[in-house]
Amino acid sequence: MSALTPFGARLADAVADRGPLCVGIDPHPALLRAWGLTEDVAGLERFAMTAVTALAGEVAVLKPQSAFFEAYGSRGVAVLERVIAEARQAGALVLLDVKRGDIGSTMAAYAAAYLVEGSPLAGDAVTVSPYLGFGSLEPALLAARANGRGVFVLAMTSNPEGGAVQRAVDTGGRSVAQAVVDAAAERNAEDLEEVGGTLGSVGVVVGATIDPAAGLDLSRLAGPILAPGLGAQGATVADLHRVFGPALPRVLPTTSRDVLRHGPEVPALRDAVRRVRDSIAEITG
Numbered sequence: 001m002s003a004l005t006p007f008g009a010r011l012a013d014a015v016a017d018r019g020p021l022c023v024g025i026d027p028h029p030a031l032l033r034a035w036g037l038t039e040d041v042a043g044l045e046r047f048a049m050t051a052v053t054a055l056a057g058e059v060a061v062l063k064p065q066s067a068f069f070e071a072y073g074s075r076g077v078a079v080l081e082r083v084i085a086e087a088r089q090a091g092a093l094v095l096l097d098v099k100r101g102d103i104g105s106t107m108a109a110y111a112a113a114y115l116v117e118g119s120p121l122a123g124d125a126v127t128v129s130p131y132l133g134f135g136s137l138e139p140a141l142l143a144a145r146a147n148g149r150g151v152f153v154l155a156m157t158s159n160p161e162g163g164a165v166q167r168a169v170d171t172g173g174r175s176v177a178q179a180v181v182d183a184a185a186e187r188n189a190e191d192l193e194e195v196g197g198t199l200g201s202v203g204v205v206v207g208a209t210i211d212p213a214a215g216l217d218l219s220r221l222a223g224p225i226l227a228p229g230l231g232a233q234g235a236t237v238a239d240l241h242r243v244f245g246p247a248l249p250r251v252l253p254t255t256s257r258d259v260l261r262h263g264p265e266v267p268a269l270r271d272a273v274r275r276v277r278d279s280i281a282e283i284t285g
């Protein structure tokens, strides 16, 4: 498939092939220490490239978390560039977790950095924050569409603090998170009408830890749902049905530390990711 095939279509193929699990590459200093690595750029590089070697052939999506690389300055960012390039080469889609959000004119610069073909930091998709207004994301949505890339918009995040903002309701009783999901749904409907397919390229982020009683309606989204929170944040595979109900076929269950803690040996990392992948396959069929 060419790089300009819509992200949603590429993701649907990858999930059909490898299952929906997304694994994060989060080089926490504590994990570097646990792997017996030095807390410097050499340790970062060894950690990240080992994770790519072990995981990029196994899962549909790898999600490097940018901050852990940025913490080492320009040499850390150079490692991130390698992670993106090598993971994609090994057949994984790369979702770069940067959670960007800014006024539209600056958002255009972020879009150029992360979503335009040929940029060293362009993977397949990025995480974005809609809390400067969903409309401020327009340059990213346009760049994603033009470059066969995707965006995942934060809706109801996995952390307990998120609710104060995301569950606030407007005068009609609709929550902020629901307004984000609805705006993403509208965008996917437009895109799918234009290019065809069944899965749009505008995803949302909904934590696997959230209380299903939050009543988020994901039925019209027609896009992927990134669901972080499995493992270290307490959510389990068994929770996924309860949290997502009929939207489950569009969910990408996501975990980082719970897989990475099995390193540094590649076979042990692979065994760990296969166990999670298989347990997800059992509940998703």
Ligand SMILES: O=C(O)c1cc(=O)[nH]c(=O)n1[C@@H]1O[C@H](COP(=O)(O)O)[C@@H](O)[C@H]1O
Pocket: 024, 026, 065, 097, 099, 127, 156, 157, 158, 159, 205, 206, 207, 228, 229, 230, 231, 232, 233, 254, 255, 256, 257, 258
């Ligand atoms: O956008 C994300 O990836 C994200 C959104 C969210 O609501 N919660 C959340 O944990 N994340 C990210 O997902 C990863 C979770 O890591 P673990 O808790 O180690 O599985 C981290 O990189 C978080 O930054």
